[in-house]
Amino acid sequence: MAGRMQGKVSFITGAGRGQGRAHAVLQAREGADIIAIDICEDIDSNPYPMASWDDLAETRRLVEQEGRRCVVGKADVRDRGQLAAALADGIAELGPLTNVMANAGILPLAMGDPQPMDFHDAVDVDLIGVLNTVAAAVPHLLAAGGGGSIVITGSTAALIPNTTSSTDPRVIMGPGGAGYSWSKQTLVGYTREMAQHLAPSGIRVNIVHPTNCNTHLMNAEGIYQVFRPDLEAEEVTKDDFRLASVAYHALPTPWLESEDVAELVLFLASDASKHMTGTSIPIDLGCMVKWPNGPGQ
Ligand SMILES: NC(=O)c1ccc[n+]([C@@H]2O[C@H](COP(=O)([O-])OP(=O)(O)OC[C@H]3O[C@@H](n4cnc5c(N)ncnc54)[C@H](O)[C@@H]3O)[C@@H](O)[C@H]2O)c1
Incomplete structure (x- = not known):
């Protein structure tokens, strides 16, 4: 039986590990070649x-190992020229582009020594990096003439009200965390905007919003303490975080695995979702139904 991504070429940013790698492996399993x-x-x-x-x-x-081809490239999403060059190399080897996963992101908490410009550093990667990815890819999708699918990675931080101004330590996280949340929030409007402009060409744009996902980003210094402000930074463990993360969700599950997010992204990348564009879809273990006004409210 043909895979759900047979004949497709997927461009994935932040593919070195975590969710980006999971997208690459699952989409290859379903028949895509990967940039x-x-x-x-x-x-x-x-x-x-x-x-x-x-x-x-x-x-x-x-x-x-999944039997597909993969072209890898070292490129910084903050640099549109680097993205364009890496993409051109990939397309030259694998053929016309059909899919984009704008996934790369950082959460620069800098717990010990937050700096005002951490806000900009987060925005440069988490917002401008996504715009650069889409801008580098769209000319290729248009040239190929077969439509296509762009999936942007947001976050529950995009959906929680007042994330950037709240004094709740679970959602404020300093200038870097605020830049992260502001970027993810802004991407929801960007997704809707680009979905409208690209729809006449058959190119779809959707955004997904994972909750805590068991990757380097979630396990980086600072995150556990954001969820456990009652504990000292040196003493908080993953088990301490697990308890708070379960309480953050309606479903009794502490976090997602990258493969869980990859299943949703595969659906949006594949023709199974061909009638969907401009959507903003949480994969949040029920976080938003439990805390529609923000954590603890
Ligand atoms: N892990 C979570 O709890 C969580 C929750 C919600 C949303 N997200 C989002 O999921 C996406 C993937 O993150 P992850 O959880 O796999 O974390 P991760 O840190 O494991 O992976 C992020 C990847 O992006 C790459 N990257 C970062 N900056 C880059 C840049 N400027 N140019 C190119 N590559 C860059 C990193 O090297 C890394 O490989 C991010 O957009 C993140 O904001 C993560």
């Missing part, structure tokens, strides 16, 4: 490391 890019170097203001070139090579190995 996988990652920054492969650290970002000064971000307190946890980014994926490495070895991580990206491992993604390629896993895609090839």
